[in-house]
Structure formats: structure tokens, C-alpha cells
Amino acid sequence: MSDGPANDGKAPKKERMRFVSAEQVAQLAGVSRSAVSRTFTPGASVAPATREKVLRAAQELGYHVNDLARGVLANQSRLVGIVATKPEIGFRAHLAAALAKFLIQRGSIPILINTGQTEDELLAAQKMLIGHRAEAIIILSGSPPASFFELAQRNGQPLIVIGRSEPDADHVRAGNSEASRKAATVFFEAGRRRLAVAGSNTGTPSIIERESAFLSTAEGLGAEVFIGRGADSDYESGIAAGRALFSNAVHPDAVYCASDQIAFGLMDHVRQVVKLRIPEDVAIIGFDDVPEASWLSYQLTTFRQDPLVMAMRAVELMERRLANPDLPPGYERVIPELVIRQSFRP
Amino acid sequence: MSDGPANDGKAPKKERMRFVSAEQVAQLAGVSRSAVSRTFTPGASVAPATREKVLRAAQELGYHVNDLARGVLANQSRLVGIVATKPEIGFRAHLAAALAKFLIQRGSIPILINTGQTEDELLAAQKMLIGHRAEAIIILSGSPPASFFELAQRNGQPLIVIGRSEPDADHVRAGNSEASRKAATVFFEAGRRRLAVAGSNTGTPSIIERESAFLSTAEGLGAEVFIGRGADSDYESGIAAGRALFSNAVHPDAVYCASDQIAFGLMDHVRQVVKLRIPEDVAIIGFDDVPEASWLSYQLTTFRQDPLVMAMRAVELMERRLANPDLPPGYERVIPELVIRQSFRP
DNA sequence: CGGGCAATTGCACGGCTGTGCGACATGATT
DNA sequence: AATCATGTCGCACAGCCGTGCAATTGCCCG
Numbered sequence: 001m002s003d004g005p006a007n008d009g010k011a012p013k014k015e016r017m018r019f020v021s022a023e024q025v026a027q028l029a030g031v032s033r034s035a036v037s038r039t040f041t042p043g044a045s046v047a048p049a050t051r052e053k054v055l056r057a058a059q060e061l062g063y064h065v066n067d068l069a070r071g072v073l074a075n076q077s078r079l080v081g082i083v084a085t086k087p088e089i090g091f092r093a094h095l096a097a098a099l100a101k102f103l104i105q106r107g108s109i110p111i112l113i114n115t116g117q118t119e120d121e122l123l124a125a126q127k128m129l130i131g132h133r134a135e136a137i138i139i140l141s142g143s144p145p146a147s148f149f150e151l152a153q154r155n156g157q158p159l160i161v162i163g164r165s166e167p168d169a170d171h172v173r174a175g176n177s178e179a180s181r182k183a184a185t186v187f188f189e190a191g192r193r194r195l196a197v198a199g200s201n202t203g204t205p206s207i208i209e210r211e212s213a214f215l216s217t218a219e220g221l222g223a224e225v226f227i228g229r230g231a232d233s234d235y236e237s238g239i240a241a242g243r244a245l246f247s248n249a250v251h252p253d254a255v256y257c258a259s260d261q262i263a264f265g266l267m268d269h270v271r272q273v274v275k276l277r278i279p280e281d282v283a284i285i286g287f288d289d290v291p292e293a294s295w296l297s298y299q300l301t302t303f304r305q306d307p308l309v310m311a312m313r314a315v316e317l318m319e320r321r322l323a324n325p326d327l328p329p330g331y332e333r334v335i336p337e338l339v340i341r342q343s344f345r346p
Numbered sequence: 347m348s349d350g351p352a353n354d355g356k357a358p359k360k361e362r363m364r365f366v367s368a369e370q371v372a373q374l375a376g377v378s379r380s381a382v383s384r385t386f387t388p389g390a391s392v393a394p395a396t397r398e399k400v401l402r403a404a405q406e407l408g409y410h411v412n413d414l415a416r417g418v419l420a421n422q423s424r425l426v427g428i429v430a431t432k433p434e435i436g437f438r439a440h441l442a443a444a445l446a447k448f449l450i451q452r453g454s455i456p457i458l459i460n461t462g463q464t465e466d467e468l469l470a471a472q473k474m475l476i477g478h479r480a481e482a483i484i485i486l487s488g489s490p491p492a493s494f495f496e497l498a499q500r501n502g503q504p505l506i507v508i509g510r511s512e513p514d515a516d517h518v519r520a521g522n523s524e525a526s527r528k529a530a531t532v533f534f535e536a537g538r539r540r541l542a543v544a545g546s547n548t549g550t551p552s553i554i555e556r557e558s559a560f561l562s563t564a565e566g567l568g569a570e571v572f573i574g575r576g577a578d579s580d581y582e583s584g585i586a587a588g589r590a591l592f593s594n595a596v597h598p599d600a601v602y603c604a605s606d607q608i609a610f611g612l613m614d615h616v617r618q619v620v621k622l623r624i625p626e627d628v629a630i631i632g633f634d635d636v637p638e639a640s641w642l643s644y645q646l647t648t649f650r651q652d653p654l655v656m657a658m659r660a661v662e663l664m665e666r667r668l669a670n671p672d673l674p675p676g677y678e679r680v681i682p683e684l685v686i687r688q689s690f691r692p
Numbered sequence: 693c694g695g696g697c698a699a700t701t702g703c704a705c706g707g708c709t710g711t712g713c714g715a716c717a718t719g720a721t722t
Numbered sequence: 723a724a725t726c727a728t729g730t731c732g733c734a735c736a737g738c739c740g741t742g743c744a745a746t747t748g749c750c751c752g
Binding site for chain 3: 723724725726727728729730731732733734735736737738739740741742743744745746747748749751752
């Protein structure tokens with residue numbers, strides 16, 4: 001009297017529903033499984049009539065090739081890891097979104113790894129990517145330990161680094177030094193003589209590069225230089241930097257901020273707390289040109305870093321590497337353009 | 347005289363490097379492949395000595411289980427799709443990041459699908475998720491067509507919807523109506539009588555819900571009501587709404603904005619273009635409490651919607667559904683709390 | 693020292709797929 | 723009409739893995 005697969009006792013039907021398999025389609029269409037496989041393989045040899053039968057059966061059953069199994073066989077998963085800390089903030093958010101879009105366009109599957117900076121977390125993320133046979137890993141931020149590179153290398157997973165100069169790996173980054181030198185120069189040429197940089201104590205390589213290039217140029221020009229730093233490179237750090245730079249009697253008359261987020265915090269502090277005018281009393285230049293930079297409250301003059309361009313370059317590097325793993329490391333440098341708004345006009 | 351696998355002629359070594367397989371580990375360790383498999387399967391029966399040998403060999407070769415193949419066998423991929431349009435903007439960015447974090451914590455692989463709103467794009471994304479046998483799909487935004495739900499249903503992929511009431515699917519959303527009624531009420535109780543809502547023409551269900559609940563409550567209280575809308579629900583839309591609401595001689599003295607982004611645009615327009623004071627001339631309430639809301643330039647009174655809480659609820663719903671696919675649809679409603687800042691004080 | 697029991701191990705299968713190769717049908721050609 | 727080339731199809735294998743089952747080992751105790 002039992003019907004079906006004897007659902008006896010407790011067992012709450014553990015087995016997940018199975019997707020339709022090629023075997024079932026073959027059966028319904030009255031052909032062999034090979035015919036089904038060939039129907040969905042471009043360039044394979046199938047008679048139009050058979051193809052038609054298979055497609056009809058597939059349609060009826062709602063069949064779709066199992067890309068996982070296909071990947072196991074073909075030794076390619078199409079999975080690509082995007083590794084970032086705080087991927088919801090500022091420029092990184094735009095970069096991650098752009099990467100996801102381009103990766104999907106080329107038929108890859110973007111995996112978003114939102115990880116902390118601790119070595120354990122990174123290692124766990126990497127294990128996951130290796131386990132799933134990710135074809136490549138794109139790193140957006142931070143400074144992964146050497147072991148990260150080594151492990152990826154060993155498993156044949158190309159690593160693309162964005163925003164950091166990594167001589168042994170493919171990388172794409174902005175021309176931080178050029179931009180920072182230019183910032184110091186335009187400030188100086190506009191008659192500003194007390195130049196400051198607002199950076200971060202826990203700076204990423206990009207931040208550090210911007211700080212130091214600006215400082216050395218400013219000093220070279222003979223200007224008085226100031227440094228203010230916050231804990232990170234976000235809004236609060238901008239406030240902290242502003243506090244450090246504007247608590248003395250003599251303060252800078254121009255501040256170069258290592259990120260737009262820092263600039264926003266610093267501008268708010270300068271205007272609302274210190275009660276100085278921008279740009280009359282203090283000129284500001286930022287970096288990134290996130291959408292907020294054009295908001296009326298900020299009108300920030302800043303270096304434009306196009307996330308679409310950088311993401312595309314990164315994907316191109318990845319494709320190049322996948323096509324030929326033995327190529328020497330390549331790098332793309334995107335030169336940022338200074339977008340002039342109200343916070344400083346040369 | 348040929349060495350190696352006869353690299354004859356053009357063929358540029360197409361074959362991708364293969365990862366280490368269990369077979370190779372078995373060979374090196376001098377055991378059967380089963381022993382290797384058991385070593386990496388918790389709870390399987392392996393002698394400590396064998397286990398040790400296997401682990402040593404695996405370490406030396408850099409072996410890691412192929413989760414793809416494991417997934418094919420066990421009929422579970424651990425892949426979870428996160429579908430969003432413009433995942434880099436505002437609240438959605440925080441939601442997407444939080445989801446990625448929680449999914450990783452529970453051992454799932456978050457796939458970020460950055461898609462447009464056209465039906466074709468959504469269908470392509472879904473095909474991809476079906477092909478890779480994603481275990482569940484979390485939708486952050488927009489209004490997918492009915493076919494989307496149908497196709498997912500048919501393939502046994504649970505669908506979790508965030509920010510939209512979807513009676514036939516698991517969903518988690520904010521208490522938009524309660525919040526919006528409260529907004530109208532506190533405005534009124536503070537003596538404001540010309541109440542406006544700033545919304546969007548292409549509103550998501552959340553936006554629409556907020557608009558209408560505010561409007562009906564405001565009318566019920568006997569206040570004069572205004573409506574201003576922009577094309578989307580971002581900063582520019584806030585400017586547009588501000589233009590619509592403040593171009594006549596008689597203008598609102600309190601505006602409820604359907605999102606923080608709208609509020610920022612509207613506040614900037616009101617202060618910088620219309621030259622009114624906030625909150626003296628115009629009181630503002632927003633929705634979301636993104637970090638920018640606490641910036642000194644805005645100090646926005648707004649309804650707090652915690653992305654961490656919403657993401658966690660969504661993941662819980664997903665787990666529940668995966669554990670028991672036959673459950674009736676569940677939903678979680680998160681009640682937003684009004685965070686008081688300078689733009690309006692009850 | 694032998695027997696029984698538990699632990700461990702290897703074999704083989706199952707879960708999906710793509711594809712080389714031989715078998716077959718079919719149309720065209722001499 | 724016989725033969726050949728061509729296009730299709732199915733079989734079987736390969737590519738990874740987990741696991742049931744039976745065989746083997748090792749150990750303990752009588």
C-alpha cells in the first residue's frame with residue numbers, strides 16, 4: 001500500500017530536487033544522450049531533425065546544461081573571484097560593480113569575496129576559490145601576504161591586482177605619482193604656499209604613493225608642508241586629518257586629499273567647525289571622482305579615476321593571461337585627469 | 347629526439363594547467379583514491395596513519411578537493427546568486443556587501459549579478475544561474491517579470507526577495523508604511539502643515555509604498571500635500587524633486603524623502619539654490635540611514651534600515667527554505683527606527 | 693594459539709557531462 | 723546498379739568526486 005519511495009518514519013525528504021539531466025531529455029526525445037549533448041555544443045554534428053526533437057524535449061522539461069559538470073570535464077569553471085575589503089565604500093564599490101558587469105559580459109561568473117584584512121580570512125577565501133577552481137582572482141584592495149601570491153601561483157590561478165604595483169603579477173593602477181605631482185604644482189602655481197596632504201595611517205599602497213609624491217614635490221617647490229592622517233581613508237579619517245591640520249594658529253591654505261572620502265570629511269570639518277571658506281581660505285583637491293564629488297555641497301576638484309576603464313583593463317589583462325599563462329606580467333596604468341570644480345580652480 | 351608531449355607545430359599549448367587530483371595524491375601516498383577522499387570527508391573511517399600519509403602527500407602537492415565535482419555528485423553547488431541593478435549605489439551597496447559576507451560565513455559562494463532592468467538581461471543572468479546550479483537567488487531590487495519567478499520555481503531554485511512584498515516568495519522588507527505614517531505624524535505634530543513627499547517616477551515597490559503611505563496619512567491629518575518626483579531615486583532625482591516642489595511661491599515646510607539619496611539632492615537644492623534654511627524653513631526626513639546621512643553637511647534625520655539585519659534575515663530565510671522546500675513562503679519585516687539629527691527634530 | 697569482532701581499505705558504481713571512433717544510412721557519382 | 727564520400731548516431735571512455743559493500747587486516751580474549 002505504500003506509494004512512492006517509501007517515505008517511512010522520520011526522514012524529512014532530505015534529497016534536494018534534482019535538475020533535469022541530459023539523460024531525461026534524451027529519453028523523451030527518443031535519442032541518445034550524445035545527441036542531446038551535441039545539440040547544445042556549438043559546432044557539433046547533429047541532423048536538423050534530431051536537433052529539433054531535442055530542443056523540443058528540452059523546452060518541455062526545462063532543461064539547461066549543467067555547467068558545473070561541463071566545467072569539471074573541460075577543466076574550466078568560468079568562475080572569477082573578486083576579493084575586496086569593504087566593497088560597499090566609495091571607489092571600490094564602483095570598481096566591484098564594473099568588474100561584475102564586464103565579467104558577466106564575457107561569460108564569466110563573478111564571485112564577490114567580502115573579506116577582512118586578517119591573514120586567516122584571506123586564506124579561507126583563497127581556499128574557497130581554489131576548491132571551486134576559480135579561473136582567476138582579481139584583488140581590489142589591501143596588501144595580501146606573500147603566501148597568497150604563492151598559493152595562487154602554485155594552483156595556476158592568475159592574479160590580477162588593482163590599485164597596487166605588484167611587479168610579479170598582472171596589475172592595473174592609476175598614475176598616482178603623476179597626479180600627486182600635478183596637484184602640488186597647480187597649488188603652487190596658484191600662489192598657495194602652505195601645502196598639506198591628508199592621508200591615512202593604515203594606507204594602502206595607492207594612498208602611500210599619493211602622499212609621498214605630493215610631499216616630495218611640494219618640498220621641492222619650496223613650499224611649507226603639512227601632513228594630517230586619519231585611521232583609515234574614509235570620511236571619519238578626513239575629519240581627523242582636518243582636526244590635525246587646522247588646530248594650530250598657522251594652517252595650510254591648500255590640502256590634497258588621498259581619496260574623495262577623506263576630502264569630504266575634511267571639507268565638512270573645515271567649513272562647519274573651523275569656519276573657513278573653500279576655496280578662498282583653503283583649496284582642496286581630492287582623488288577618485290566618485291559621484292558625491294559633484295554634489296552641490298562639495299563641488300570637489302578631484303582626479304578622475306574611471307572605474308569602468310580600470311575594470312575593463314583588468315578584465316583584458318585577465319583574458320590575456322588565460323590565453324597565454326607564460327606571458328611576462330603585464331600592467332596597465334591609467335592616467336587620472338583633473339576635474340575642475342569649485343573647491344579649487346587653477 | 348622529441349621530448350615531452352610532442353609540441354609539434356602551431357598548437358600553443360591550449361590545455362589549461364590541471365589542478366592536482368585525488369588520484370595523484372593517492373599515488374604519492376601509496377594508498378587508494380578512496381582513502382584520500384575519506385581523509386577529506388568529515389566523519390569517514392580512516393586509520394590515523396593513513397590519514398597522516400595522505401595529508402602529507404596532499405600538502406606536498408598542494409591538493410584541494412574539487413568542490414565542483416563534489417557538488418555535481420552531491421547535487422549541491424553552494425552557489426548563491428545576488429541579483430541587483432546598480433549595486434554600487436547607496437543602500438544596495440551595503441546590502442550586497444553584507445549578503446556576501448554572511449553567505450561566505452555559512453560556506454556559500456556569493457555570485458554578484460550586476461544586471462540592467464531589461465527582461466533580456468535578467469533572463470540571461472538567470473540562465474547563467476540555472477546552468478551553474480545555483481542553490482538560491484537573492485534579489486535586491488527592481489521588479490523581475492513573472493517569468494523570472496516561474497523559471498526559478500520550475501528549477502527548484504528558492505527565490506529570496508528583499509525590499510518588496512512578494513506574497514508567493516520568501517521576502518524580507520522594511521516596514522515602509524509604518525515609517526511613512528510616522529514621518530507624516532511627527533511633521534504634523536511639530537506644527538508643519540505643508541507636507542511634501544519626494545519620490546520617483548520609476549519607483550521600486552518600496553518607494554511607491556513610502557510615497558502613498560505618507561500621502562494618505564498627511565491628507566488624513568488635514569495637511570496640505572505636495573508631490574515631487576525625479577526620474578530615479580538617486581541624488582539627481584532629489585534635485586529634480588526639489589525643483590518641482592520649490593518653484594512656486596507657496597512651498598512645503600517639510601519634505602519626506604523616499605531615500606537618503608533623494609534627500610541629499612533635495613537638501614542641496616533647497617539650501618544652495620532656493621536659499622532656504624534646514625530645518626527652520628524646511629524640515630527633512632529621509633530613509634535608509636546610509637553613512638552619508640550622518641555627514642556634517644547633511645545631518646539627516648532618517649529612518650534607519652540596517653543592512654546587516656536585513657541581510658541576515660534574508661540568509662536565514664534562505665537556509666530555512668533549503669532545509670525544507672515545502673514550507674509556505676515566509677517573510678520578515680524589519681521596523682525602521684527614526685534617527686534624529688539636525689534636518690528635523692520632533 | 694585460534695576465533696571473533698571491529699576497524700580499515702579497495703573495488704566498483706553513480707552522478708553529470710564532452711568527444712573520439714566505428715557503424716550506419718543516405719545521397720551522389722561513375 | 724555498385725561504390726564512394728559524407729553526414730549522423732550511439733557506444734564507450736574520460737574527467738572529477740563520495741560511498742556502499744565486501745574483503746582484508748589487526749587486535750583482543752578465551
